Amino acid sequence: MLFVLVTGPTGSGKSTTLAALIDYSNTHRKDHILTIEDPVEFVHKSKNCLVNHREVGTHTESFATALRAALREDPDIILVGELRDLETISLAIEAASTGHLVFGTVHTQSADKTVDRMVDVFPNEQQEQVRATLADSLQAVVSQTLFKRRDGKGRCAALEILIATPAVRNLVRDAKTFQIPTVLQTGKKYGMQSLDDAIMILMEKQRISAEDGYLHCLDKQRFRPFISNPSEEFE
DSSP, X not given: OEEEEEEOSTTSSHHHHHHHHHHHHHHHOOOEEEEEESSOOOOOOOSSSEEEEEEBTTTBSXXXXXXXXXXXXXXXXXXXXXXXXXXXXXXXXXXXXXXXXXXXXXXXXXXXXXXXXXXXXXXXXXXXXXXXXXXXXXXXXXEEEEEEXXXXXXXXXXXXXXXXXXXXXXXXXXXXXXXXXXXXXXXXGGTOBOHHHHHHHHHHTXXXXXXXXXXXXXXXXXXXXXXXXXXXXXX
């Protein structure tokens, strides 16, 4: 029961990250992979896996329709290009809770907001059960923010990484997602990383400017010493 969410605003590279995850699975596993996208952005040829693509509007009416059909086809890995409505999210959670590895994207900008978004689309009377199911199936949340490289050679991503440890699962189950930022700070040994730590690493490696880092960070006080002339334009 695995649910991996890749999040971020439009244009943050979510599809590229998911394509890399699918390619890795296609190379290193022997599974049936089904992707559902609108549109299909990366076509994966079958390597060690059998890969099938479903494009919304061409092969299927909607993400929900394709997911419902997918549960009958019994793929091992399902990629859902966008989790944006109650029915799609509900079916994706069901797929993850019944033994499938599900990758999906959400238009949120942090791990805690992602969990809240997944739960809040449901009616109040269903949310407790949804939190319990999501807590059991969630594996990781990766929230991406793209930056222009200092050398002008494209862009690079700062990744906030939440790993669903037992402590994180309890926070999800108990509706205490507001504590997730604290867990990100203390969970480095489990592979977790806060957005601010990711930005700081990119600054230390001279990949992004201090001004860009300051603009997107959460803890302005921590980053202020790196700015030559802090002013309101960076707030």
